[in-house]
Amino acid sequence: MSNNDQRLLNPNPNSNPERVLAIPVKKTDPVELYRPLRELVARKYSESDAQKVESVLETLNMVERGDLSLPMQRDCLIHYFKCLCMVEPLFTAISSDADSELINFVWYDAFYSEHNNGVSSQPNSIQLEMAAVVFNLGAVCSQIGASSDRTTALGRHLAMDAFNAAAIFFLKLWKDLVKDVSATLDLTLLFVESLHCLFSAQALELKSQQQLKDNSSSAFEKYRCAVSFQSASEHYQRAYDLIVGDSVATEHVHKFDQTWITHLHQKKEFFQVEARQRLSSVQPISQPLRSFSSICALDHDAESVNEKLVRAICWRVERWMPKLEGVYLDLVLSEDSPFKIMDGGKLKSEPLDLYESLRNYFVLKYSESVAKSVEGLLELLNKLRSEMLRDDLSLPLRRDCLILYYKCLCMIEPLFPMTSSSNPPIFVWYNAFNPQQNPSQHNIHLEKASVLFNLGALGSHIALSCDLTTIQGQRIAIDALHDASYWFLLVTHEAEKASATIDLSISCTQMLHEIISAQVADLECNFPHPRYVSVSAGCPVFVLYRKAFDMSTLGPLAETRVQSLTAQHLLLIMRTCLIEFAPSDVTEQFLVGYCKAAQFLTGYRIPVGCQPPCLDLLSKTGPVMIKDGNLVANLSGSDIRIGGDELPGDHSNMAIDQN
Numbered sequence: 001m002s003n004n005d006q007r008l009l010n011p012n013p014n015s016n017p018e019r020v021l022a023i024p025v026k027k028t029d030p031v032e033l034y035r036p037l038r039e040l041v042a043r044k045y046s047e048s049d050a051q052k053v054e055s056v057l058e059t060l061n062m063v064e065r066g067d068l069s070l071p072m073q074r075d076c077l078i079h080y081f082k083c084l085c086m087v088e089p090l091f092t093a094i095s096s097d098a099d100s101e102l103i104n105f106v107w108y109d110a111f112y113s114e115h116n117n118g119v120s121s122q123p124n125s126i127q128l129e130m131a132a133v134v135f136n137l138g139a140v141c142s143q144i145g146a147s148s149d150r151t152t153a154l155g156r157h158l159a160m161d162a163f164n165a166a167a168i169f170f171l172k173l174w175k176d177l178v179k180d181v182s183a184t185l186d187l188t189l190l191f192v193e194s195l196h197c198l199f200s201a202q203a204l205e206l207k208s209q210q211q212l213k214d215n216s217s218s219a220f221e222k223y224r225c226a227v228s229f230q231s232a233s234e235h236y237q238r239a240y241d242l243i244v245g246d247s248v249a250t251e252h253v254h255k256f257d258q259t260w261i262t263h264l265h266q267k268k269e270f271f272q273v274e275a276r277q278r279l280s281s282v283q284p285i286s287q288p289l290r291s292f293s294s295i296c297a298l299d300h301d302a303e304s305v306n307e308k309l310v311r312a313i314c315w316r317v318e319r320w321m322p323k324l325e326g327v328y329l330d331l332v333l334s335e336d337s338p339f340k341i342m343d344g345g346k347l348k349s350e351p352l353d354l355y356e357s358l359r360n361y362f363v364l365k366y367s368e369s370v371a372k373s374v375e376g377l378l379e380l381l382n383k384l385r386s387e388m389l390r391d392d393l394s395l396p397l398r399r400d401c402l403i404l405y406y407k408c409l410c411m412i413e414p415l416f417p418m419t420s421s422s423n424p425p426i427f428v429w430y431n432a433f434n435p436q437q438n439p440s441q442h443n444i445h446l447e448k449a450s451v452l453f454n455l456g457a458l459g460s461h462i463a464l465s466c467d468l469t470t471i472q473g474q475r476i477a478i479d480a481l482h483d484a485s486y487w488f489l490l491v492t493h494e495a496e497k498a499s500a501t502i503d504l505s506i507s508c509t510q511m512l513h514e515i516i517s518a519q520v521a522d523l524e525c526n527f528p529h530p531r532y533v534s535v536s537a538g539c540p541v542f543v544l545y546r547k548a549f550d551m552s553t554l555g556p557l558a559e560t561r562v563q564s565l566t567a568q569h570l571l572l573i574m575r576t577c578l579i580e581f582a583p584s585d586v587t588e589q590f591l592v593g594y595c596k597a598a599q600f601l602t603g604y605r606i607p608v609g610c611q612p613p614c615l616d617l618l619s620k621t622g623p624v625m626i627k628d629g630n631l632v633a634n635l636s637g638s639d640i641r642i643g644g645d646e647l648p649g650d651h652s653n654m655a656i657d658q659n
Helices: 004-011 035-043 047-051 054-060 070-095 126-149 153-180 189-214 219-244 247-258 260-282 293-297 301-317 354-365 368-373 374-390 395-415 442-464 471-495 507-525 541-552 555-558 559-575 587-601
Strands: 104-108 120-121 427-430 624-627 628-632 641-642 645-647
Touching: 004 354, 035 047, 035 054, 035 070, 047 054, 047 587, 054 070, 104 126, 126 153, 126 189, 153 189, 153 301, 189 219, 189 247, 189 260, 219 247, 219 260, 247 301, 301 368, 301 395, 354 368, 354 374, 354 395, 374 395, 395 442, 427 442, 442 471, 442 507, 471 507, 471 555, 471 587, 507 624
Parallel strands: none
Antiparallel strands: 104 120, 624 628, 641 645
16 A cells, blocks of 8 residues: 555544544455356256356456445445355355366455565455455445544544444454454454454544533533543553554554554553543443433534434434344345235325425524435435335335335434424324224324334235245245334334324234244244244244234233234144245355345344444435435435335345245
8 A cells, every 4th residue: 555545544643633543455356256156056056046146146256446435335345245145155165076166365465465474365265255355344434434524523423433333344353254264464363353442442532522522511421421531542552552562563563654553552541541530530320211312302503413313313223123034035025026015904194295394394493504404315205205105116115115214214203392393294194903093193103103013014914925835935934024023023112102003002013023923933943944043942833822812812902803813823824834845055045145144244232233324324325315414315326216216225136036
């Protein structure tokens, strides 16, 4: 890497007290993946199997381009990593296949490729390729953080989440990937741990800066700020100790940038002093209960409006439980999907113009200029709500539309309750089981709960329409039910805040969740290649169904049409008692790999994982973009269209054969 490039990443190293560090990406030599892997699939399986996965294999032949923006580089690397996980089993076969051509992966050290061990070359080592791609994801996120305008609230938010994402990528490298790879110094355990600590420290530094700017006088907020300083100090200390404690690592870093170690030393010293002083002036305080509205409520500071809207969706997503199952539904749903949505069992709503009422609210509370800065979001919100009510919408677009609309609702939630508005929106939804009942409220939680209910209903309809006599139909049904179970679980959290009809009551959504859990357990018992352990594993299927049945016969549910659903699901059990399965094929292996990639990127212990939602707002493939500090609609980012406009999504074109 040239000195000019280093200065671009780390401007004014000697004079800028706000300096943050970023790292360059690793370079590689071109490698042909499509032809040898396609030949292997055709030889090991069949030509028809090779045709099924051809588009995935074509994606692997990625050409390195230097003209992509940082968000586009991130999108590209994430998609490539998913494809690598899908083809990983093929590399076990290719190593033992005498007729297969060797695939040689070559990667160069990101910091100093000219030294003796600056190049790593390993034949058929997909582990090296995957580790290098994850390294580059961390590097790109670090550059996004360093290039953000940290003088604004929105810029600090983006930078903090970018550095957090970089830290998590290097944590995953450290814990999961590099121990099995013999590579260059930048991919050693010591180096990736130091990078994890560095970017964690920089994220914590920005967090403490934001806490100071918030200038809260509460004792708890002061204590939180002191803890952030202490945590940043500990991470800077660890990053510094790892580098200076190893002479080879010290020399390696000096070759890249002689100011790095000095910078780390200064940072650890500064934060040690600040943390000590701040902790000595406050007492530990137990954390009070803080509501979502208290954290993300919009105030009269016009400069921070966009940041608060972005913070709203980040705060909400961080508190979702990890979605462990059903991760590849986006992959298999396509315009040629054989699935059909059934007519019953979903909520209906009255049309509503959200744009005018919300825009007028921004003008009234802030100004015309602030209203213009969020106009793109409001236009998209209104369009998504109109489109999700269309009966002619295809299955994948309906699901995309509902998920995107829910995310947009999370962004505008801080606006509610709109007590100062003369014309707040009125949400009207009909009971899914008794359409004569239709509550109308200004409460946004009714809207959110209804959208989540429809996502759950959609998943159950997909499962009911699957061909359960095939392994692919069985797999899709299981994942669709997991998907439905996840959404109904989220409904219970929103239903607590909305006074609605019986279908949105906690007892009803819990019953639906139990029915689906029983169905999942039943289907997984018969699945020939278990992929995961269900939460209901070991629990007799009959007991799970009995629990759901008992819930339907108690309380207010006993007098509704909800009870009839139990009989339908029991009937489905009888239909699936005798099933014969086809043997596992290459498509099955690819789907397992896709699940693995999605779980790696999403994370179990950290729900947001490596993909914080605010970084998606930088992508040109998303529905809403941050551009020049404004939230603008982006209707030209993908091949998926709603009403003539395009919507984003992971639309890999791998064909899924149901037969």
